[in-house]
Amino acid sequence: MGTKSCLDCGMLVPEDIRRCPKCDNQLDRQTDGSTLTIDIAHQGENVSEAMRKLEAQVSDARRGVAQNLRVIVGSGAIRDAAIARVADYERRQVIVAHQLEGNNAGAILVKLK
Numbered sequence: 001m002g003t004k005s006c007l008d009c010g011m012l013v014p015e016d017i018r019r020c021p022k023c024d025n026q027l028d029r030q031t032d033g034s035t036l037t038i039d040i041a042h043q044g045e046n047v048s049e050a051m052r053k054l055e056a057q058v059s060d061a062r063r064g065v066a067q068n069l070r071v072i073v074g075s076g077a078i079r080d081a082a083i084a085r086v087a088d089y090e091r092r093q094v095i096v097a098h099q100l101e102g103n104n105a106g107a108i109l110v111k112l113k
């Protein structure tokens, strides 16, 4: 189990703690405003492998401090499945929001926090 710092008071706390014991800040809502980029479509993944990657990366990213996750989905079946999956995450409030990036949308921007 790793540790992380509270962005508000700097206290070092275990990674899985949700509230800072020192300043009571809600740690799982803290963000440094950064964007992580992942690619789930360009290493020969089939759709179910791509969805497993997406799920694992979203879950990892939500434990970190990044605000956004940019998911490169390419075109075709992985893209369609990824769009459906993040729409489902949004409905279940796993993520805050999502949007397709630009007009030809080979990427989805996911707002985590």
Ligand SMILES: [Zn+2]
Pocket (backbone or CB within 6 Å): 006, 007, 008, 009, 010, 011, 020, 021, 022, 023, 024, 025
């Ligand atoms: Zn704190």
